[in-house]
Amino acid sequence: GAGVSQSPSNKVTEKGKDVELRCDPISGHTALYWYRQSLGQGLEFLIYFQGNSAPDKSGLPSDRFSAERTGGSVSTLTIQRTQQEDSAVYLCASSLDPGRDYGYTFGSGTRLTVV
Amino acid sequence: AQTVTQSQPEMSVQEAETVTLSCTYDTSESDYYLFWYKQPPSRQMILVIRQEAYKQQNATENRFSVNFQKAAKSFSLKISDSQLGDAAMYFCAYRSDSGGSNYKLTFGKGTLLTVNP
Numbered sequence: 001g002a003g004v005s006q007s008p009s010n011k012v013t014e015k016g017k018d019v020e021l022r023c024d025p026i027s028g029h030t031a032l033y034w035y036r037q038s039l040g041q042g043l044e045f046l047i048y049f050q051g052n053s054a055p056d057k058s059g060l061p062s063d064r065f066s067a068e069r070t071g072g073s074v075s076t077l078t079i080q081r082t083q084q085e086d087s088a089v090y091l092c093a094s095s096l097d098p099g100r101d102y103g104y105t106f107g108s109g110t111r112l113t114v115v
Numbered sequence: 116a117q118t119v120t121q122s123q124p125e126m127s128v129q130e131a132e133t134v135t136l137s138c139t140y141d142t143s144e145s146d147y148y149l150f151w152y153k154q155p156p157s158r159q160m161i162l163v164i165r166q167e168a169y170k171q172q173n174a175t176e177n178r179f180s181v182n183f184q185k186a187a188k189s190f191s192l193k194i195s196d197s198q199l200g201d202a203a204m205y206f207c208a209y210r211s212d213s214g215g216s217n218y219k220l221t222f223g224k225g226t227l228l229t230v231n232p
Contacts, residue, residue: 031218033219033220035220035222040224041224042119042121042206042222042223042224042225043160043206043208043220043222044222045219045220045221048217048219050217056217056219059219089158091158091160093160095218098217098218099218102148102165102210103162104160104162104220106159106160106161107159108157108158108159109158109159111158
């Protein structure tokens, strides 16, 4: 696609429920990042995918968070047993080759509200 | 670990005037990149300007320019002739040039810029 697409745009869920957030990167972009933006905070790195390499999960805040990337394209971030502190905007970004190309294209994010 | 600090949570400027947003960072690396991103209400992060640390010359993009002071680890953004469309949250970001970092961006907490007509 022309840009990075994220769905849903907004999600309200009850505490304790599981949620799935989707990111569809730009076609051909091998690198994909997930970030979390909590209220009043900057973006916090969550996870990084690059081609077929093992993902860098060093930013995931707890084992309730997981992500996968199928076929080197679409990625899904899953949050299990959601808590109120999980409320945030979750942003996805893709890059053609972050080592050489300094461009990152961001999606418009998913605003998650846990009630 | 690298950190990025934006000391101004909010700034305001009159239309057509100039405003400077501050950013400092901490790193022990010599090769890195610095960015300013703009986030309007649509939430999409838009690249405003980029600076390579090995370049002494300050980057400029039309009305946007930076003052990069490597020794002081300072990277401020100057917006000239401010326009209503410049109103947004601005984030300063750091990126290592080391592949071991996976080239992830480290962001400051942002500065909310208001442009008054």
